[in-house]
Amino acid sequence: MTPHETGHDAASSEGIVTVTEAGSGTYTQQITAGHHQLVSDEPRPIGADAGPTPYDLLLAALGACTSMTVRMYANRKGWPLERVRVTLRHSRIHAKDCADCETSNGWIDHIDRDVELAGDLDDTQRQRLLHIAGRCPVHQTLTSEVDIATSLR
Numbered sequence: 001m002t003p004h005e006t007g008h009d010a011a012s013s014e015g016i017v018t019v020t021e022a023g024s025g026t027y028t029q030q031i032t033a034g035h036h037q038l039v040s041d042e043p044r045p046i047g048a049d050a051g052p053t054p055y056d057l058l059l060a061a062l063g064a065c066t067s068m069t070v071r072m073y074a075n076r077k078g079w080p081l082e083r084v085r086v087t088l089r090h091s092r093i094h095a096k097d098c099a100d101c102e103t104s105n106g107w108i109d110h111i112d113r114d115v116e117l118a119g120d121l122d123d124t125q126r127q128r129l130l131h132i133a134g135r136c137p138v139h140q141t142l143t144s145e146v147d148i149a150t151s152l153r
Contacts, residue, residue: 014034017031017032018031019040020032025047025048026048027042027047027048028041028048028050028051039051040053040056040057041053058090059089059090061138062086062113062136062138062139062142062148063086063088065138066084066086066113066133066136066138066139067085067086068136069135069136070084070117070129070133070136073128073129073132074119074125077125079119080119080120081118081119083117083118084115084116084117085115085116086113087114087116088111088113088114090109090110093108093147109146110146110147110148110149111142111149112149112151113133113148113149113150114151114153115133115151115152116152117152117153127152130152133150
């Protein structure tokens with residue numbers, strides 16, 4: 001792909017993430033995202049627990065996208081949203097235990113997402129923001145592969 005096709009010029013590193021073995025532990029990974037540096041690892045005893053696991057990073061991406069999307073919408077509407085807090089948990093469930101899944105064999109990744117909205121919002125605004133939480137681009141990307149259950153507090 002050319003830089004024009006990807007939307008990136010040669011001098012820009014936005015949207016490019018590089019993951020390299022760090023060498024400090026069996027599974028420790030050095031992640032470079034633009035000018036940001038992160039570390040990922042597996043917990044002990046498998047890894048050195050030098051950073052969040054890959055699933056934790058996935059949950060962080062979904063939580064950040066959810067919060068940002070809700071915030072952008074509330075700001076655009078002028079709604080009195082004071083704070084957004086998103087709490088996520090990843091689990092794997094037997095496909096046979098998943099009522100809405102396309103398969104009944106093997107395991108299905110499942111994410112519980114709890115969205116807490118602080119502020120003087122009415123019920124209609126809260127329900128609309130919950131709907132908007134499901135519109136974040138990361139959520140849209142994941143829903144074809146992962147079962148995500150969202151609750152509102």
